[in-house]
Amino acid sequence: MQSLFKRLTNRGFVIGVPYSWLLLFFLLPFFILLYISFVDMGSDIHPFKPIWDTETGILHLKYENYTSIFRNGEDGVMFQTLYVEAYIRSVWYALCTGVLCLLIGYPFAYFIARSAPSVRPALLMMVMLPFWTSFLLRVYAWKGILADQGVINKLLMAVGLTSEPIQMLYTNVSMLVGMTYVYLPFMVLPLYANLVKMDFRLLEAAYDLGASPFKAFWLVTVPLSKAGIIAGFMLVFIPCVGEFVIPSLLGGPENLMIGRVVWDEMFASNNWPRASALAVAMIGLIIVPLAIYYHYTGDAAPDAHKS
Amino acid sequence: MAEPTSTNDYLVTQKLVKRFDEAVAVDEVSLSIRKGEIFALLGSSGCGKSTLLRMLAGFESPTSGKILLGGQDVAKMPPYDRPINMMFQSYALFPHLDIWENVAFGLKREGLPRDEIKQRVGEMLDLVQLGTFAKRKPHQLSGGQQQRVALARSLAKRPKLLLLDEPLGALDKKLREQTQFELVNIIEKVGVTCVMVTHDQEEAMTMAGRIAVMSKGRVLQVGSPEEVYEYPANRFVADFIGNVNLLEGKLTVDEPDHCAITTKLGVVSVGHGVTGALNSNVAVAIRPEKIEIGKTRPDQPVNVFTGKVKEIAYFGSYNTYIVLASDGSRIKITEANTSRQDLSHITWEDDVFFWWGTRSAVVLRS
Numbered sequence: 171m172q173s174l175f176k177r178l179t180n181r182g183f184v185i186g187v188p189y190s191w192l193l194l195f196f197l198l199p200f201f202i203l204l205y206i207s208f209v210d211m212g213s214d215i216h217p218f219k220p221i222w223d224t225e226t227g228i229l230h231l232k233y234e235n236y237t238s239i240f241r242n243g244e245d246g247v248m249f250q251t252l253y254v255e256a257y258i259r260s261v262w263y264a265l266c267t268g269v270l271c272l273l274i275g276y277p278f279a280y281f282i283a284r285s286a287p288s289v290r291p292a293l294l295m296m297v298m299l300p301f302w303t304s305f306l307l308r309v310y311a312w313k314g315i316l317a318d319q320g321v322i323n324k325l326l327m328a329v330g331l332t333s334e335p336i337q338m339l340y341t342n343v344s345m346l347v348g349m350t351y352v353y354l355p356f357m358v359l360p361l362y363a364n365l366v367k368m369d370f371r372l373l374e375a376a377y378d379l380g381a382s383p384f385k386a387f388w389l390v391t392v393p394l395s396k397a398g399i400i401a402g403f404m405l406v407f408i409p410c411v412g413e414f415v416i417p418s419l420l421g422g423p424e425n426l427m428i429g430r431v432v433w434d435e436m437f438a439s440n441n442w443p444r445a446s447a448l449a450v451a452m453i454g455l456i457i458v459p460l461a462i463y464y465h466y467t468g469d470a471a472p473d474a475h476k477s
Numbered sequence: 478m479a480e481p482t483s484t485n486d487y488l489v490t491q492k493l494v495k496r497f498d499e500a501v502a503v504d505e506v507s508l509s510i511r512k513g514e515i516f517a518l519l520g521s522s523g524c525g526k527s528t529l530l531r532m533l534a535g536f537e538s539p540t541s542g543k544i545l546l547g548g549q550d551v552a553k554m555p556p557y558d559r560p561i562n563m564m565f566q567s568y569a570l571f572p573h574l575d576i577w578e579n580v581a582f583g584l585k586r587e588g589l590p591r592d593e594i595k596q597r598v599g600e601m602l603d604l605v606q607l608g609t610f611a612k613r614k615p616h617q618l619s620g621g622q623q624q625r626v627a628l629a630r631s632l633a634k635r636p637k638l639l640l641l642d643e644p645l646g647a648l649d650k651k652l653r654e655q656t657q658f659e660l661v662n663i664i665e666k667v668g669v670t671c672v673m674v675t676h677d678q679e680e681a682m683t684m685a686g687r688i689a690v691m692s693k694g695r696v697l698q699v700g701s702p703e704e705v706y707e708y709p710a711n712r713f714v715a716d717f718i719g720n721v722n723l724l725e726g727k728l729t730v731d732e733p734d735h736c737a738i739t740t741k742l743g744v745v746s747v748g749h750g751v752t753g754a755l756n757s758n759v760a761v762a763i764r765p766e767k768i769e770i771g772k773t774r775p776d777q778p779v780n781v782f783t784g785k786v787k788e789i790a791y792f793g794s795y796n797t798y799i800v801l802a803s804d805g806s807r808i809k810i811t812e813a814n815t816s817r818q819d820l821s822h823i824t825w826e827d828d829v830f831f832w833w834g835t836r837s838a839v840v841l842r843s
Contacts (some may be wrong), residue, residue, distance in 0.1 A: 192495060378561075380557045380634065390571060390573075468491075
């Protein structure tokens with residue numbers, strides 16, 4: 171009896187720790203954010219007002235924090251605001267980064283998965299090694315490479331391909347280069363984990379049935395790595411939507427991303443409720459693809475445990 | 478083995494060699510396989526049979542030698558161009574495709590018209606009696622059903638040569654017996670030439686028309702199951718196929734119609750001649766089921782020996798006795814349990830006679 175009781179409490183403890191962690195550091199802050207997103211802007215040292223008026227006792231939800239994201243004033247055109255533009259731009263660049271990471275990361279992961287088991291740890295180490303240096307340093311390094319007087323431009327001019335430096339820094343190109351570079355390992359690792367489990371006899375079976383190596387890859391390897399592709403894409407896409415540091419260091423001034431907008435609202439305009447509403451809306455924006463992802467991995471599960 | 482001579486030979490390998498670094502996996506294998514026959518490569522693991530099969534399929538390229546299929550050298554052809562299909566040991570069914578798509582995979586690569594693909598997949602699924610499972614995924618089928626899908630998939634392209642890699646290896650014993658007859662029936666119905674690889678001699682003997690026994694990359698004997706079992710070419714084959722008692726000795730009499738070998742046990746008479754030098758070292762191979770055992774001396778002038786029963790194992794349909802012979806060797810003898818009351822009452826530590834006829838043993842020179 172005692173041991174049963176002990177086991178139950180032990181199990182409760184093991185399950186309880188992650189639950190309380192999520193409760194304390196995710197759910198609670200989220201509700202605070204949600205709360206602030208529905209209140210009025212503060213006037214003095216308080217960045218926001220309480221949700222009900224202390225004098226009249228009336229509960230007041232300020233929906234305008236949300237409606238103003240999608241529409242300028244009462245008579246503005248729907249979806250033609252700075253915020254919507256920033257959202258669309260963020261999603262677009264996050265998609266581009268995801269696709270670039272997939273195109274570069276897939277051959278990477280495939281190569282590691284097909285190499286001899288003895289060299290795999292070393293190759294994986296090389297993928298993860300950049301994480302050991304500061305993220306900011308690595309992004310700054312790109313400035314040195316892409317700047318007007320940077321490595322690439324000097325090289326191009328020395329070869330004679332161009333007489334004047336090409337503007338690469340502070341453009342979409344430099345921003346995409348930076349984001350792809352930083353997020354590539356997040357694509358490679360789940361893809362590798364998926365591809366390494368693949369039964370390569372299936373490829374032999376495909377060759378045997380008349381499929382050329384390319385056809386076999388396209389008809390067997392790619393569909394079987396679907397779960398890895400989706401996982402890697404989500405791991406790149408989701409943080410990229412809200413990415414703040416890389417666009418502000420490498421991106422151009424005209425490319426206002428949603429992370430930057432939230433920052434501006436929070437610290438420049440001191441409008442915490444609007445910043446919160448923007449953040450909550452962004453979470454909603456990300457939950458949709460996540461739900462699709464879980465829907466698909468849920469489907470893929472029976473395939474995964476088939477030997 | 479024998480160089481291909483007959484025009485009947487459909488698949489011919491000529492001095493096929495496969496070397497991995499320094500290790501020789503397949504050593505100058507020359508085989509000729511007739512059109513429409515089921516041919517088994519039999520050997521223990523590491524004997525090179527799988528490498529040979531993979532060379533036929535095109536997954537390994539031979540170090541040297543030729544593979545002729547219907548007179549055409551296919552050794553340099555990539556697997557996707559060969560008119561050869563293989564049924565994999567693990568079946569290697571595509572887990573993301575349903576049964577219908579699995580069977581249609583090869584036909585689609587040929588670019589056949591849709592109607593024809595539909596018709597041929599239907600035929601194949603009917604052939605293996607899985608028509609109602611067309612929309613299932615492989616993991617939703619039992620092992621036996623998966624095996625039939627794999628067979629249908631490898632037959633769908635109407636290959637000139639069908640390769641079976643341990644076709645029954647992944648099935649349990651009971652299912653295996655039933656499946657092997659089914660498999661042979663289907664293959665014979667289609668009439669495809671077939672090469673199978675197995676380490677299971679029973680599987681090879683029941684399914685194949687001819688067997689090649691392999692060891693260390695070489696083919697030691699090719700023949701029908703009866704030939705390989707009753708007339709093994711050498712000690713390895715005799716020992717590998719079934720159980721055998723090997724008595725080492727010297728050839729002392731060698732006449733066209735009989736010979737005698739002096740072993741430690743005594744003189745063994747064999748009713749056939751051996752063209753060997755007198756006093757050369759030979760072995761007498763005698764199968765356990767060809768030896769008789771009893772407590773009274775039989776009325777037979779030769780090949781009667783004495784010993785003491787050391788072990789008895791009851792297998793239901795037969796008994797196995799291990800007899801310690803007078804010279805100290807252990808002889809294995811099996812007797813069928815033909816009646817329920819065993820009248821011989823042979824038990825442990827009994828002194829017994831054991832004997833065999835002059836036509837029962839085989840003399841092995843190598």
